[in-house]
Amino acid sequence: MPTSVPVDVDLALVGGGGAASLVLAALDRHRVRDLRVAVVDPVHRRGQDRTWAFWGRPDDDLDPLLAASWSQVEVATAAGRRVLDLTPLRYAMLRSGPVYDRAAAAEQRLGAIRIVAAAESVQDDGDRVTVRTAGAAVRASWVLDSRPRPPRRPGRTNWLQHFRGWWLAADRPTFDPRRAVLMDFRTPQPARGVSFGYVLPVSDRYALVEYTEFTPGLLTDAGYDEALAAYRDRLGLDPARLTVREIENGVIPMTDGPFDPRPSPRVVRLGTAGGATRPSTGFTFSAMLRQAEQVAAALAAGRPPVPTPAYPGRHRWLDAVALRALDRGRVAGPDFFDRLFERNPAERVLRFLDGATSPAEEVAVMRSTRLLPMVAATAGDAGARLRDRLVPSRRPATWRIPPPVTGTPDRCTSDSDG
Incomplete structure (x- = not known):
């Protein structure tokens, strides 16, 4: 004491x-x-x-701190690449x-x-x-x-977003600094979950290249390195011309x-x-x-320092439904995200993912998903909520401690301690 x-x-x-x-x-x-x-x-x-x-929108206070920002991003699937104009928003990287x-x-x-x-x-x-x-x-x-x-009680769906990234320095112009790769679903997909790569270029010779999974469990160190090497090769990058300057790892809870x-x-x-x-x-x-x-x-202003909820309650409900649909295999992750960007302006999707859309916009976004699987997930979520009310869970909430990291990116970021 x-x-x-x-x-x-x-x-x-x-x-x-x-x-x-x-x-x-x-x-x-x-x-x-x-x-x-x-x-x-x-x-x-x-x-x-x-x-x-x-x-977000350009910000006079925050922008001087940024490592890079992009007004265009790519979403890639096996069917091809989609280039998205984010105007008036921009995608930004902050170290x-x-x-x-x-x-x-x-x-x-x-x-x-x-x-x-x-x-x-x-x-x-x-x-x-x-x-x-x-x-x-x-x-x-x-x-x-x-x-x-940990959460106050266990979630009905408990996934992790986990990732490893390499800061790659190239000996010649290799990356396109005008455009970031937001989600590249051409990675092998896990049996239960979603995987993708992404590329955040700071210059034509320096970029963060990362492999990410949304799954219930983690990979081994060798598993992350193998997946990253495969994604590097998928991008057509020559390892003989690259140097790994830094390594970043992270684990983020994805739970309702x-x-x-x-x-x-x-x-x-x-x-x-x-x-x-x-x-x-x-x-x-x-x-x-x-x-x-x-x-x-x-x-x-002399008021208590209590912020408003980070996201509207309806968004937390939509998250629970989406997680349930992905976890039960009712929708495939690449198809789910690709349809969002295909059938909506990119700016609307990004504001939706950030909890900043109106109810009317949210209806438009949800109509772009596959209807029957999402209806089934909604019904399943409603039934689970009813069971929880009738028989409250006594199980303690669990928290998986992330492994030691050299960095924790916040992407599709966050970091676990904020």
């Missing part, structure tokens, strides 16, 4: 990854200067330890180094206290929250907790199990633990950015 007197602050950030970094930067941007802030995390984050990819650097500068201007230790307990008495580490304690009016947590964004009166969860990960795609960054902005705006 810590022997020192607890440090009193207004706001404690437990976890110092992407979610906390975005909050620090947003507090600084909103010029919240009279707030006492503490950051509790066992690692002081620096450098390039993860990559986020996301879409962690600039985010951490901006957060460090904000932390200094805010006069924040940093405790480089793991939080061993978070106790909320309804008036103050005490965060204890092995050697110190912090007492805060509010705690924002972005550490990985509900995450608890408010576990106690004065503790708010952010990132994946706060529901920021879209269950059907794994994208997280845009929701984390919204959470950070809402938290900072609320504190600047």
